[in-house]
Amino acid sequence: MRNKISISPGSVISNQELCEKFRCGPQGGMRRSNKTNSLVLITDLEGSNYKDEWQDDILLYTGMGQLGDQELNKYQNKTLNNSPYNNITIYYFEKHEPNHYCYVGIMKKVKPAYFSIQSDKNGSLRKVWIFPLKLLSKTIPPSVAEKTALYEIKKEYNLYKKSKIDLYKKASKINQRSYRRHITNQYIRSPEISALIKKEADGRCDLCNNEAPFLDIEGLPFLECHHIEWLSNGGSDCLDNTVALCPNCHRKMHVINNKDDINNLKQIAIQRIKEMEENYRSDNS
Template sequence: MITLAQGTILSNEKLCELFLCSPQGGMRKSNRTNTLVLITNHINSIYNDIWKDDILYYTGMGQLGDQSLESAQNKTLANIEKNGVKVHYFEVLKKNEYTYIGEMLKASEPYTARQLDAEKQWRQVYIFPLRLKAGGLPNEVINHYENERVTSLKRLSDKKLLAKIQQQNDEAKHTKTSKMTVKVPRYRRSMELAEYVKRQAKGHCDLCEQAAPFTNKEHQPYLECHHIIWLSQNGADTLDNIVALCPNCHRKMHIVQDENDIKRLINIAYQRMQELDHKS
């Protein structure tokens, strides 16, 4: 039986040694350990695996054309409650660093969706809703995970970041803001959106228009993302509801909530959304 602490980071070589699986692919079946290793690669992947609330929606195997539920590891994953295969999930945020998220169970039956394949052609894929066997992740694991994701996003070009934003924006039209359970529930925010909005602000607060009061450890202007309609009030985590503020204005928006300030920020966020639509 294979046991790993959540947040453990393995190299690809160590992962293969432990699970006795193939060194390639995002779905790696091992008959010798009776396991299926699932991997989401945030650095380079055509798949769109996303968390909504505490459910991971994992895209099946097959990079070209329509996917089949009867082939390879798609069939394995669809029948884990019957075949006894243990599913272990990793995410890649840095090259050759596989962060262990945990053992997964089926949350509901797989369903079909439309996604682009490796040749940018629309095709049918299978989405597998999965949940963590252990429930929510420890808070320290989430903090480390999110810090690493922020770092990886800063390495993206504007073009790649914009592509992620456009894809998330399309999905957000059909979904509600989600939460993940850690030690206490908290709202999940798009790190891609946060990075994009800060870049668009160009180092200045969207409200007071002053330069950021200081720089962070990476020598970048320090601004904070603010949801104009708060997530706790059912606001959307979308480009037309997010602005970049200096810490002082951010605090002001949460305490004063001046109507004129709100209207001004709505206009700024809306203009950014219009610009994004124009680019797409």
């Protein structure tokens, strides 16, 4: 008999609670439990190295094995690969911060696993297995989307405390186009880029040059991160496509998107990158 586990999407539990509920081990991103006939999958959003990626409503989940080539017919990779024929239930979690496991929902494998090349912990290239999975609920439940949004805001606040140089080192390497599916498609916006651009703007809107209209609850000037070429039009989340705008100008760009304004913002973004390269690259050892 399948042991039905009761947990609702959006619930955040500790590692200990997770182990007790699923009766699985405390370690790893793929945890098999024979006692509850379950396989728990975890995407660690906390570490910057996670490779799991959403494409539309399919999660491309990277298999198990931190070093060297991953093997398809061993351990949990085998279990996941043999689903649904082994009658196991796959429970999917996102780990947002230390000891915060947010339950997303039950997954099923929708296409055969395929292999891909990724670098391992030590930076050596190796073979990994990718499992295309879909949520039974089809889309990420709103309760999970809320938690993720909160986590991203929190992460940005934390990053805001870092120096501009540290942020630059991370943000200048980011150029991402992936997005995840919530209720609608939601593009991934890097908090590193957003925090750095706002710091560089120094409390002033990049379009009207006025001071931010108010301070937010953290006491920071309220500006919004805007992608000059919209993500929804194929723009990238990278430094040369990003500016900080006051809410008025931000609305203006989304309502009017005037050509002169676009060109001005592009100039500002490019000029800013030059300055950052001069200011921070010398320390980029």
